[in-house]
Amino acid sequence: MNFAAHPPVAEHSSNLLLAALPPQELAQLLPQLDQVTVAAGQVLCEPGDPIRHIHFPHDCLISLLGVAEGRMTLEVGQVGREGMLGATVALGHETAQVRAVVQRAGSASRMDGARFQAEVARNPALQQVLYRYTDSLLAQAIQIAVCSRFHVLEARLARSLLVTRDRLQSDKFHLTHEFLAHALGVRRVGVTKAASALQQQGLINYSRGNIEILDPEGLAAASCTCYEIVREAGALPVQGVA
Known part of the structure; x- marks a missing residue:
């Protein structure tokens, strides 16, 4: 991964979830965000891994794969500029539940997982945005599971x-x-x-x-x-x- 100094607000705001935050709340997050680049095929986490970092994609696309017996997989969702990887930290989960693989290379804002968890605890606006987003991820996963079984x-x-x-x-x-x-x-x-x-x-x-x-x-x-x-x-x- 390549790292850069904190980019301006507009660059971080290419992620729609970050852009949904009130300006003052986003401003408080900026010092804790780094811009990183991710490569196609890069594995960002495996099931059971500690969630060390949160990723907010700008133009990359991340595939979320459920894994069975270490080898059988099924895509249960995708994360693009509308969301984030590591949202379950907001629900108190400290380990990854899926394999996250970069489907298209690009850039993302990255934040330390522990710092993000502390930020969620103190920030009601961020909590509200994340709860809606995690609900959308669950809805996608349920429908994909149904689709995989019957279609x-x-x-x-x-x-x-x-x-x-x-x-x-x-x-x-x-x-x-x-x-x-x-x-x-x-x-x-x-x-x-x-x-x-x-x-x-x-x-x-x-x-x-x-x-x-x-x-x-x-x-x-x-x-x-x-x-x-x-x-x-x-x-x-x-x-x-x-």
Whole structure:
């Protein structure tokens, strides 16, 4: 990771959760925030790890993976500029519950976990914002679990690609077969078949991990209704607290 001196307020405020804080509360956080860069594929935490740092993404995207038996995984959420990694510290949890992997490289504001826990305890405005955000994470995880149990892989892949598109605000991004297999909890051959089916329908173009969504409306039609539910949960408004 690369570190920089405390950047100006505007740069930290590219994270929407931080931007939702009253200006005076954000100003008190600034001296405790460092700007860091994270690389694609970087593992920020594993289940059971102490939560040493809190990350507020600016332009990176972090995948949250549930892990079974140390090797089987399923994506249960994503964290982009709308949120933070380590929100459960606000609920008193001191260890990570998921594997957090950087899906797209970029920058984030980072804060010491213990300092953040103390800040939450003293700051009602921050508490209110975080409680709403953790509720949205739970809603996403529940719906993804339902989707993974009851819906076919092609629809699940469409849902995952659309959610990623929304987070990145781009029709073009890079996701390897291996990453998608880990995220969807399936074998790589299953991802290949599902991606090929979507490509044959003219909905996406997928080559060497480079994905371009050609028909967002058609892809939404190919997805299950879970996409709308997950999108609404992930886009839960985090408004400033008076």
